[in-house]
Amino acid sequence: MKGFVLNTQLHAMPAAEVKKAYKRWAPVYDATFGKLVSAGVEQATARANAFSGRLLDAGVGTGLALPHYGPQLSVTGIDLSADMLSRARVRARKAGSSNIEALVEMDACAMDFPDASFDIAVAMYVLTVVPEPQKAIAELARVTRPGGTVLIVNHFSVETGLRGAIEKGLAKQATKLGWRPEFPVDTLLHCEQLRLVSIRQVKPMGFFTMLEFRRTGQVALSA
DSSP states (O other): OTTBOOOOOOOOOOHHHHHHHHHHHGGGTTTTHHHHHHHHHHHHHHHHTTSOEEEEEETOTTOTTGGGSOTTEEEEEEESOHHHHHHHHHHHHHHTOTTEEEEEEOOTTSOOSOTTOEEEEEEESOTTTSSOHHHHHHHHHHHEEEEEEEEEEEEOOBSSHHHHHHHHHHGGGHHHHTSOSSOOGGGGSOOTTEEEEEEEEESSTTOEEEEEEEEOSOOOOOO
């Protein structure tokens, strides 16, 4: 993980401020940030499509990923922003996606799902946004069955160079932006229930990274 920031203090992101930020972003999200992440969404969903079963899309946003999930996946999407979710519902209807189980307003840091509810959990471009990323990663582990997969796609800070300087400069504006420009990778590497199995760069230009984790513990045997 050379080049990534390993230790820095995260700026607070209260849930109310996140909702307020994404109320502003929702009408223009697809035309702005959505264009930047579209290639990465396709790359991440292609990896998710290697699996089958129940999938959780945590931070589903405007639903950019929904049309890309294969029919072997039964998809539940959650998001903290009602404004983003309303657009996800429209996208799912227009795409005729028959494998969408539910789209629910919910905090990824405190999910209502029982333990081991999903075979795979995906969180794309969201952990820099949630109020408490450590709680969110722990919740993703909790709701994924032992032996299941957790896929994270995110921006991680770098220590040096122009990009590092820009991230540090923007960090104080995190609440207004609605995301944390300065985000250490090791924030996500301390969950005892998750074992990191791969790291891949994600398009465009390697600005984002995909982490694949395996949920540890024994898989329950059928009676």
